[in-house]
Amino acid sequence: MNKIVLFLSAALMFSAAVFAGERAALWPEGKMPGDGASPYIEWMDPPADSARNGACMILISGGSYNTLCDTRLVNEWNKRFTALGFQCVNLAYRVPRPKGRPYYLDAWQDGQRAVRLIRSETAKRGFRPDRIATVSMSAGSHLATLLATSSQTPAYARVDAIDDIPCNIDTAIAFAVAYGMTDGAGVPNAKGGSGPGVSLAPEFKFDSKTCSMCLLHGGADPYSPVASARIYERLRRCGVPAEIHVYRGKKHGAFGLDRAVEFLRQTGWCGKPGREIQLEKRFASDKARAKKIKQDIWPEGKEPGREKRFCKPYLEWHFPKNRTTDAIQIIWSGGGYVGNSPDSFEVAPARRYLNAQGMTVVTVKYRSPRPEKRAKHAAAWQDVQRAVRIVRSRAKEFNLNPDKIGVMGSSAGGHLALMAAASSMSESYKPVDGIDALPCNVNWAVAIYPAYVLSDGSNGHNKDGGNLERDTIVGDFAFDKATPPILFIHGDADGYSSMGSVKVWEKLRERGVQCTVHTLALRKHCFQKTASPGAGSYTWLDRIGAFLKDFR
Secondary structure (H helix, E strand, O other), X not given: OOHHHHHHHHHHHHXXXXXXXXXXXXXXXXXXXXXXXXOEEEEOOOOOOOOOOOEEEXXXXXXXXXXXXXXXXXHHHHHHHHHOOEEXXXXXXXXXXXXXXXXXXXXXXXXHXXXXXXXXXXXXXXXXXXXXXXXXXXXXXXXXXXXXXXXXXXXXXXXOHHHHOOOOOOEEEEEOOOOOEHHHOOOOOOOOOOOOOOXXXXXXXXXXXXXXXXXXXXXXXXXXXXXHHHHHHHHHHOOOOEEEEEEXXXXXXXXXXXXXXXXXXXXXXXXXXXXXXXXXXXXXXXXXXXXXXXXXXXXXXXXOOOXXXXXXXXEEEEEEOOOOOOOEEEEEOOOOOOOOOOOOOOOHHHHHHXXXXXXXXXXXXXXXXXXXXXXXXXXXXXXXXXXXXXXXXXXXXXXXXXXXXXXXXXXXXXXXXXXXXXXXXXXOOOOOOHHHHOOOOOOEEEEEOOOOOEHHHOOOOOOOOOOOOOOOEOOOOOOOOOOOOEEEEEEOOOOOOOHHHHHHHHHHHHOOOOOEEEEEOOOOOOOXXXXXXXXXXXXXXXXXXXXXXXXX
């Protein structure tokens, strides 16, 4: 079967599986660069007039540049984005791969031409010329990344007046970008997307028209999620708002469409974001809590490194009325290691949320302010290691599981959560009683906008934004063999760089520990204090609930 027949077969199957629409050929007769059957765009049914948002969404299937196989996804995207007010357009680019030319070249030519044709119809179709987006999968996401980052590089020579129209897009949602690293040029990654000599694919130029992106990837995808991480890093260097979402243990697939929609809402593609609401007002009641028990962390007179200026450390047990799991979540706040509060907006709403989910929560008040002659985190780290041991020692007393304990912290508390998770085999104090014979490792961790993670911000905001190769992970974390899976949630615009979360994720991935990452476009430090309904910073606690399903 020759290449043209293969293409026609794939195109007919693809077209039959999506809604019938108004089809337009991409190229004038006899002027298509290269060869193959004629690619086309298909205008889907327009959104209801009352729903229109003035934007267009191009739907781009994957299929290894050999076929167009994501018919189910294209149908799903069309339905979802049309309901949100987008004029959707299906792009059927040339497949299979060309011979004697780069494997993506024909598709890239088709993609640039398609954007120009679509932009030429803005007035007729009722959307703005600066509101053209893409949603894509796999090889389609490689193509979408080319459109998002490299529109100033011509993929073909001008054929008519349509080619005088710009071919840049304005935002992109990319599921499972394939072929993004040099060890996987057109194939699954030979080295997992990392290691000596492996870099981001050179065809991505990151030029002056590079647009915002939402990147979503499975953590165990053979088309390495490191590609999404590297693209995210380069977007940050360009100063372009972006998000990355990596799902632990997931293989090749499209995960997180709801996160992509939240990204569009946060960045104003579904109208102006709504008025922000205080998180503490959303989770203001302790009605899901059955009882609270408070206890000191250290026996009288045995507190290591005691200083008069320290606050008194303690922990509190919060038991749910309707327990659904024997797991225990330990939570503490941030505060720059200068102060901390177990009743802050970083702790109380999460505690109430988890109690309502049927989980026992332990909150910790660790010692602050910073020690006078030791590392900023030294006393707090001692308190946390001791707190984990106390929780383990009492778990069975409350019919809880001593091997289902997780930690969670924000900002400086996020740094401390990483310490507790990645350095539990490092001794922070000498034993004071029999409780200290117990291990202080944990079974999972949640790090919320962790601070002080990278070398360019070891004691404050990141000077380089954490975006450069020289910005490495600080030596506070041993990443020992007891390091568990970690969930990272971070604002993309945080002065305490989200790249701290991304680079620790990559470090743990290289060591075989699957973790989850969610960053949030345009959100700064303490992103959840107030948030707009429908945005990721409003629903962030649900990311924790989803992550904990694997550990309950």
